Amino acid sequence: MLDLVTLRIAFGLVALSVLVLVYGVTFRTTRSAYSGWWCVSIGCFILSATLFLFDGTALQVVGNPAGNMMGVLGAGCVWASARSLRAVPVPRWQLAAVPAVVAVASALGDPTVDSWSGGAAFLTGMALLIGRSTLELVLLLRQTDVGVDSPAQNRFALVAMAVVSSLLGAYYLARATAFVTVGPQHPVFQNAFGGQVTTLLTMILLVVATFGMSALAADQQIAELRRRATRDSLTGLLNRAEFYREGQVILDRGRFGTDAALVLADLDRFKDINDDAGHAAGDDALTAFADACREVIGPRGIVGRLGGDEFVILTVHGTAEDLTATIAHRYAEADGTPTVSFGIASVLPGDDVALGLARADHALYRAKAAGRAQAIRHDDRPAFLVGGRRTA
Template identity: 60%
Template sequence: MLDTVTLRVAFGLVAICVLALFYSVTYRSTRSSYSGWWCVSLGCFIVSASLFLLNGTPVQILANPLGNAIAVLGAGCVWAAGRSLREIRVRWWQLAAVPAVVLAISLADDPRHDIWSGGAAYLACMALLVGASAWELAQLLRVLGPARATRAQYRFAVRAMVVVSSVISGFYLGRTVVFVAVGPDHVVFRAAFGGQVTTLLTMVLLVVVTFSMSALSHEQQTSELRLQATRDSLTGLLNRAEFLRAAQREIDRRPLRKDAAIVVADLDRFKSINDGLGHAAGDRVLTAFAEACQDVVGARGILGRLGGDEFVLLVRGSSAEAVVDAIARRYRGGEGSPMPTVSFGIAAAAAGDDIALAVEHADEALYEAKAAGRNRAVRAPRHDDRPPGVVDGRRTA
């Protein structure tokens, strides 16, 4: 079998080729967060392998601890890549904390004479972070679910990465246990978890996951483009067209309760905010109202921004009037507040209804609320020609 140094050189060359190809072909074309994290991870593993080649030289005292820390940082980037697919942001300190601990332990553990200084911490953290990546991807697979219309290639790529990450994590966990139990010089550790075996396994798995990385990066780019096409860029709510599609699918998919309704909301005298305080202040007001709607409605409804200062909600499972009151309390616009008040129009929604028509009815009720003095909710009648009226005479803020 080839010696460890030769295998590490070969691994470094393969990793450099994969990084160059992945950066040129995948990252530059997709600019996805996932591919970016993988490029950083590959770079960390290349640098770490290069530092380990300096073992046995006068600079080992620094090279070996740095190699441990940078390898752990690379594993952290693998974890961050998995989180990016779930649209969860990773803070810089979350990435830096574990490598910093490994570096400190390695420096304190006689790195001048021992190439395995800090070895237990290094191996355990590698197992932990790669295992965390497998967990993130497994959670993504659960969210996708068998009923979601997701391309088979994407699901296969996620499964492949779960398996590969689990194998690597399990391997490093085994290395940790045997390292602590018998030490790195024991025949069992050398035969099953030594540098040669580790380098060969990592090289094979690196080639295997290259396809999966590309597939996941392209899917993330597609998802981001899809998100941009269906979401309002300021508030993150659905845009008008996507809200109508989503709400129509919802009422066609299953019968709604009697209290399901379309609610159209409009900020009172919003133009005075933009004119008097500037568009940045106006954006903050719109964002605050959108957040209040999300906090109150959550998974019980569908939220959208019709445009300008007008919002729309499909509310199910609770009284529309109760939802309106809760949103108004959470938003807290009114006298003495920098936030403008809000007027609401409500229209019933049931299976078989045309959502676009229900939105029109709610919009008509909204203008009745405006005409009646603003800062109130008005419900549109459902099956007769009576004019809309103020709901229970209540004001919503």
């Protein structure tokens, strides 16, 4: 077998080649968070391998703790890249905590003469973070439907990444166990988990794992473009076209009760806010109302912004009267917000969204004409209280 120094140099050259390709071809094309984190992780692994080359020299006292820290940080970035595929924020303190603990443990040992100083912490940290990467990939696989959320070939790449991650995590867990039980000088550890075996295995797994990079990064970019195409840029709610599409799908499926309704909401005298306080204040009022809708409706329906100060809601669980009253109350808690008028139209399975909104618009017009700050149904049900204000 090749000596450890030669293998580490070879690993560094392979990793550097992969980094150049991933950055130049994938990251610069997609700008995806996934490929960005992956580039950082490869850079950390290259730096770690370089620092370990100082083992057996006077610089080992610095190279050993720093190499351990950078290796674990690279594993943390692998976890962050997997987490980004689920569009879940990465807790930066968690990303920094494990490498910091490993660096302290390595420095408190005897890195001057012991090249395995802090080895238990290093190997445990690697197993922990790579294991968390596997968990993120498994969670993503469970929530991804082939042909709906991702093409079949992208799912294959995702499965390959999960398998590679699980194998590497299991290897580091076994390596940490052997380190603690028999020690790094034992023949079992040297033959099965020594530096040569680990470097060679990591090199192979790096190449295998990277093959799915382009597909997954492109998939992430497509998902982001889809989000931008279907969401209102200011509020994050569904835009007009997407609300019509999703709303019609819900109505066609007909999986809701008799309380389902389409609701049009309009902020009263919104123009006065823009004229008197400026457009920034108007944007604040719009986002505050969107937040109130999102918080109250939740899984009980969908919410969109039609444009300007006009919003639309499709409720499938819970009465529209109760939901709109709660929305108005939550919205009134924000400072300087205007009152809101609502128009409600009942819907049945198979109804047309456009026709339902036309009825809701007629009811909204009546609510405005009756003095605003109230809600009226198209079917002439009595008006009701909205946010503590009694209708006329």
